[in-house]
Amino acid sequence: MKTIVLANPVSGSFDKNKFNKCLDILNRKFRKIEVVYTEYAGHAEKIAKDEDYDIVIPAGGDGLLNEVINGIENRIDKDKGILLYKLPFGTSNVFCREYKIPINPIKAAEQIDITNFHHIPLGLIGGRYFSLMVGFGFDALSVKNVDLNLKKRFSKFAYVYSGLKTFLKKEFHPFEFFTNGKRYEAYHLIVAVSNKYAGSFNLSKKFKKGKLNIFYLKNDKKLNLLKNILLISLYNGFAGEQIYSDIIKLIGVDECQIDGDFYKLQMNSNFVKIKKSSFYLVNI
Numbered sequence: 629m630k631t632i633v634l635a636n637p638v639s640g641s642f643d644k645n646k647f648n649k650c651l652d653i654l655n656r657k658f659r660k661i662e663v664v665y666t667e668y669a670g671h672a673e674k675i676a677k678d679e680d681y682d683i684v685i686p687a688g689g690d691g692l693l694n695e696v697i698n699g700i701e702n703r704i705d706k707d708k709g710i711l712l713y714k715l716p717f718g719t720s721n722v723f724c725r726e727y728k729i730p731i732n733p734i735k736a737a738e739q740i741d742i743t744n745f746h747h748i749p750l751g752l753i754g755g756r757y758f759s760l761m762v763g764f765g766f767d768a769l770s771v772k773n774v775d776l777n778l779k780k781r782f783s784k785f786a787y788v789y790s791g792l793k794t795f796l797k798k799e800f801h802p803f804e805f806f807t808n809g810k811r812y813e814a815y816h817l818i819v820a821v822s823n824k825y826a827g828s829f830n831l832s833k834k835f836k837k838g839k840l841n842i843f844y845l846k847n848d849k850k851l852n853l854l855k856n857i858l859l860i861s862l863y864n865g866f867a868g869e870q871i872y873s874d875i876i877k878l879i880g881v882d883e884c885q886i887d888g889d890f891y892k893l894q895m896n897s898n899f900v901k902i903k904k905s906s907f908y909l910v911n912i
């Protein structure tokens with residue numbers, strides 16, 4: 629069994645000492661480990677797609693994990709049964725919170741147990757897979773406007789600041805989507821396969837795992853948007869409309885955030901689909 633650890637040395641909470649301790653633990657557990665430090669955005673995706681391995685352990689944030697997942701899902705031999713685990717060295721580590729991987733990376737390394745594993749639901753839009761969510765409107769623009777220097781210095785608060793600026797300044801545009809035999813119009817939309825959002829908040833108490841959980845606001849009233857931001861942050865719940873589906877056709881919008889990173893879609897007409905991961909997430 630070949631294990632590859634892909635570390636992003638510029639991820640939000642990367643710490644060389646802690647990482648070395650994690651490697652000591654992993655070296656004791658696995659016989660053959662290769663460690664690669666990413667050198668640029670996209671590097672982890674290329675390795676995950678092209679290299680030979682049985683277990684892959686990204687050490688970084690949700691953006692790094694998203695690259696690894698897209699790398700695996702685009703492999704020719706993606707059904708060979710790759711195992712995946714994650715060491716949380718990111719800014720918000722939403723994926724680890726969703727799947728109850730300890731937020732302390734050393735504890736996460738200690739608790740890895742490759743005798744337990746399962747597929748996880750993924751979303752797919754415009755050729756990109758996601759393990760958390762895709763967001764449009766306020767969600768997308770807040771991520772787009774994050775100042776990367778502020779993110780380096782103030783971590784999560786850079787997102788809060790960007791959200792505030794976006795909320796105060798931006799006008800939002802309507803777009804439409806079709807699902808379950810109906811047409812919907814929205815200004816803000818989150819399509820989630822994970823209930824955890826922006827850290828440890830929950831999107832909904834009625835979240836359905838294995839479905840596209842669709843949260844949308846059908847008007848652009850700022851008060852309505854504010855109410856939702858506050859409700860998610862304070863009460864773990866979304867006050868707008870919530871529906872479930874397996875497939876959505878979305879028209880009139882091409883800017884989104886995927887798993888916390890801004891992404892420009894190639895077209896402004898796209899399907900969002902639910903998929904089962906071809907890899908297995910190692911359980912704890």
Ligand SMILES: Nc1ncnc2c1ncn2[C@@H]1O[C@H](COP(=O)(O)OP(=O)(O)OP(=O)(O)O)[C@@H](O)[C@H]1O
Pocket residue numbers: 636637638639640641665666667668669670671687688689690691692693695717718719720721722888889
């Ligand atoms: N060596 C590198 N130099 C610059 N960018 C990189 C490098 N390696 C990976 N990246 C990019 O950095 C982005 C952010 O990294 P990552 O997700 O690991 O940390 P984060 O943003 O702090 O955490 P989170 O996504 O949980 O908030 C990723 O989308 C990835 O494409």
